[in-house]
Amino acid sequence: MATISDVAARAGVSTATVSRTLNGKSTVDPALAAKVRAAAAELGYHPNALARNLRRQETAVLALIISDVENPFFTAIARGVEDIAQTAGYSVVLCNSDENEEKESRYLDVALQERVAGVIISPTGRSTDVSILRERGTPVVAVDRPLPAEPGDQVLVDTRRAACEATEHLLAEGYRHIACVTGPEGVRTADDRLEGYRDALRAAGITTELFRRSELRSAGAREATSELLDSAEPPDALLVINNTMAIGALEAFKARGIRAGRDVGIVAFDDAPWTTLVDPPLSVVTQPAYDIGTVAAKLLLARIGGGSDKPTATVLEARLVARASSRRTP
Amino acid sequence: MATISDVAARAGVSTATVSRTLNGKSTVDPALAAKVRAAAAELGYHPNALARNLRRQETAVLALIISDVENPFFTAIARGVEDIAQTAGYSVVLCNSDENEEKESRYLDVALQERVAGVIISPTGRSTDVSILRERGTPVVAVDRPLPAEPGDQVLVDTRRAACEATEHLLAEGYRHIACVTGPEGVRTADDRLEGYRDALRAAGITTELFRRSELRSAGAREATSELLDSAEPPDALLVINNTMAIGALEAFKARGIRAGRDVGIVAFDDAPWTTLVDPPLSVVTQPAYDIGTVAAKLLLARIGGGSDKPTATVLEARLVARASSRRTP
């Protein structure tokens, strides 16, 4: 591979001039610049980013660590991040922690070692530790879930309130024995949505709460839902806290010949393209996933640019989209 | 941040000994090694991968360039790649080309500049050019679609045959006026599946083919399907060439009150969690996406390891899963 010295030799100038020309930093004599460009083109010169990064002590790469690549909610965030990063000349490295603290910590380590310019992360659990990055001054923005014990930048959704509204909606439809299918303790969104569910029950004067926790996957939710449906006093409606789990819940319905809306009401978090295609259409709490990504990326870029004010916490709104799965049809 | 010299100073040894200890290359006196490790721990030393990469002229990073992050087919590939890469100590950078040749080429450039160890790519179009990587000796493996005019390593699916079988299945169910909703010309999978559809018609002695091309997204497929359904001689069955487009097709059905299986038969490529939840369940051609990822990653790692034999072309099998959407129900 051609190096900067090869280009310099061919253009009959110093490496410094080549560097200046190609980076457009300082002014260079137009004639020389043309020679440099010609030489670079002829040699098929591609600057070695490794060397540049080492010299500059920084990279034009953002790391995005998400907890589940197969969840459309997170891929939508990724799109948002990428779109903003692109325009600023940054590349995005997408890392899938898979709700696994070990993988997450390994990726945080890689991010540090590779000296990425900044990190956006949806923390997996209670013990996510980004202090190694903070110490080095690498900006970190948390999305979807806050970092434990950290007053850092965050882009979250008012998910407790949304869960409350969804539950209120089910109550308004006449459902009385509502259950919540949520995720593991310690996952903030799981806990918050459960709290929102409780808020609504409390406000309605209902004292018998009913919930199951499972891993954040369809298989777990299928089992949890099955348990609920097969219990002595099965719920007449369900609040499911993400769209992957909604699939599990609907599978459990299907296995029992239960029809959403008619037999058991259901509202799930996150919209997805398929939710209007199931029968009946699924009521959802839709979160501004793409916006979470763009807001987080802009915030991160601002931090990289040097804006080191106090930590920001942005809270976006979720919106209930009531469809037939939560409408009582006699 | 602590550097290797800091560790060396603290441990009272040379940087060479620190390097040797931490990389476990050459033998080091156990006592010294212990001192080095202690010093590294005390200083919170994290080796600078930038410097290491520059020195070694290689990185432990694979680039995976896929054409649509929001398509479950590609995220499944990503999981496969990641799982294999992990075990070999490599990180995976996931890049979303978004079916956009410009973004794709930008990512190829980044991959080259960052000197990644290898690249796995699902090429966007006819003009994808990886020669810059090849020239440098960076191994490249194509997945899902072959690289144009390149005898390189590939992991593909026998998709033409699968499309043929799916069409034969529709014929066997009694459908006679079958249409194909496919992607842009030049996208190999789109072309191959259309050919497979034609193979089946030809074998059955049917001469009137019917197809529409659209972009590989649900909106495009919705429009294409709508056109077909609203035409003078609407098809009695559809073959849709990916799962994102299937959503568009089903939306078009829904808007017209058409019930799959009863009114119009439909088979779509790619299985997804929701396909069994729609009513009626969607017949699919399921592709071994995860396996594509693992096979491609293993192949790439072998190439990185130095195995520079002739290019390999692996072709995996797809399988028809017939459900109610393609069963004629009188």
Added chain:
DNA sequence: TTGTATGCGTTATCAA
């Protein structure tokens, strides 16, 4: 087994 010294390819500083 350990240390010294060099270079990986850039960019930035300083003089000219």
Added chain:
DNA sequence: TTGATAACGCATACAA
């Protein structure tokens, strides 16, 4: 405006 040169942090060839 340009060029010579010194880092950046690490790994290794070579010498001890």
